[in-house]
Structures are given as structure tokens and as C-alpha cells.
Amino acid sequence: MRAVVVRRFGGPEVMEYAEVPVPVPGPGQVRIRVAAAAVNPVDLATRAGVLTGAGVIPPREVLGLGWDVAGEIDDAGDTGFRVGDAVLGLRDRIALPLGAYADYVVLDASAVAPAPDSLSPVEAATLPLNALTAAQALDLVETVGSVLVTGAAGAVGGYAVALAHARGLHVVAVAGEADEALVREFGADAFVPRGPALADRVRALVPGGVDA
Structure with missing residues (x-):
């Protein structure tokens, strides 16, 4: 699958596409097919290296971006969600190597909620x-x-x-x-x-x- 990553810190020009394996959910996790992902100040700080410099994110050669996501459940695992459910979620574990700027993202089910019917995926991703x-x-x-x-x-x-x-x-x-x-x-x-x-x-x- 495609994911947006950085291999060095800086402005928007350091972002690049990478081909990475589709993540596999573990116990209590779901996989979401991403429809939209938001851009927040924390994403800019991650890309610029602020969080790594502060010791919040451990140094790594390749760092995925994106915290907020909206999409549909692709693999519900052992959770109460069902495949096809429209959801929104938060990548709430900083140490995860990949973020929401990807074709798929795996999140703990506790960090995922049903998306409001009245919102488009783009709108839901801001929540x-x-x-x-x-x-x-x-x-x-x-x-x-x-x-x-x-x-x-x-x-x-x-x-x-x-x-x-x-x-x-x-x-x-x-x-x-x-x-x-x-x-x-x-x-x-x-x-x-x-x-x-x-x-x-x-x-x-x-x-x-x-x-x-």
C-alpha cells in the first residue's frame, strides 16, 4: 500500500510516498481503509522534527504522518465493529511507525468511533x-x-x-x-x-x- 512518510525533517518538500506492507490488526484492533485524513499542527511538528527533538517520538529512519482519519472498517478483528462500518479514529499511540496518511491504518478499537451520518469523510476527519x-x-x-x-x-x-x-x-x-x-x-x-x-x-x- 501507499503511505506518506518522511526520511528527514523539514517543510512539505520532505514528504514522499512509500510502498509499505498492509498493516495487520492485532487483538482489540481494527484496520481502516482511509478515505480522508486531517492536517493538524501536530502533523506539522512531526514533519519538522519538533516531537523527535523533544524526545516525544523515538528517532527512526522512516516516520509516518497523520493522526486523524475517517474511512471504513476493512478488518474488524475481534472487536464489535463490522466490515464496511463508516468510522473516524485517532492514532493515539505516538510510537506507531505509520500514520493516517496511508491507504490503510490499524488503530486500537478504543480509538475508533462510528462516523456521524451527516458528515462527509473529509468533515469527519477533522473531529x-x-x-x-x-x-x-x-x-x-x-x-x-x-x-x-x-x-x-x-x-x-x-x-x-x-x-x-x-x-x-x-x-x-x-x-x-x-x-x-x-x-x-x-x-x-x-x-x-x-x-x-x-x-x-x-x-x-x-x-x-x-x-x-
Whole structure:
């Protein structure tokens, strides 16, 4: 199968196709036929060698890229999934030699979930890392009544706004002026443009400030 790998660190020019064996799932794992894979900052950091330099990813001659994936189950193994199921998943084990930028990827079944019927594979592939990061952050402040989301038009921030709104929180969003309509569509109750004196402008909208 084809996989996108790097043999040296740098910009996009270091990425190349490689022919590698189709991975075989082990106990508790599934193999996904990849339909779409997202590009996240962690992918750029991996390609640039930042994570290897920090000791997060062990040095190796060939390094696969890609964390988020959407596709369909090709081999369900001993899991509860079925061949043909539309799924999304997260390559949550950093030490794996290959990533989601490949024809097939093997993941632990615990890192895979059914894909929403309303989303295309391209849309579904943006969910795992970004939406999970936003959800886990909100879990830390789940008892509050209001939240301030900076970078509200970004990949993680946009999901944070939408998920906070869905949880019934009062959401104050911070982003560029041109993104106000977008973040309000995500579910923001109030909008504050990026810029100086941010805290004062937030308190002008929410007397006493936000809870988190």
C-alpha cells in the first residue's frame, strides 16, 4: 500500500510516498481503509522534527504522518465493529511507525468511533483530535456557567464554542473581527474582537467576568 512518510525533517518538500506492507490488526484492533485524513499542527511538528527533538517520538529512519482519519472498517478483528462500518479514529499511540496518511491504518478499537451520518469523510476527519481536545478542556470546567474561548474561529476553538453551547454554557468568543459571524454560527452568545485591553472588554459584556 501507499503511505506518506518522511526520511528527514523539514517543510512539505520532505514528504514522499512509500510502498509499505498492509498493516495487520492485532487483538482489540481494527484496520481502516482511509478515505480522508486531517492536517493538524501536530502533523506539522512531526514533519519538522519538533516531537523527535523533544524526545516525544523515538528517532527512526522512516516516520509516518497523520493522526486523524475517517474511512471504513476493512478488518474488524475481534472487536464489535463490522466490515464496511463508516468510522473516524485517532492514532493515539505516538510510537506507531505509520500514520493516517496511508491507504490503510490499524488503530486500537478504543480509538475508533462510528462516523456521524451527516458528515462527509473529509468533515469527519477533522473531529478526533480537535473535538476531543475541546471536549476534554470543557470537562475540566463542566460545573461553570460561562466560558471565554480564545481562538474561537480555529479548529479547536470552533469546536469548543459549539460544544460549550451544546452544554448550555454562556459562551464569550474571542477571534478576529472578520470571524464574528462564523463564531456566532458556532453558538457564541457574545463576541469580543482580538486586541488590547481584552479583560476590560470582556467584563464590559459580562459584569464580574466569565467563570472559566
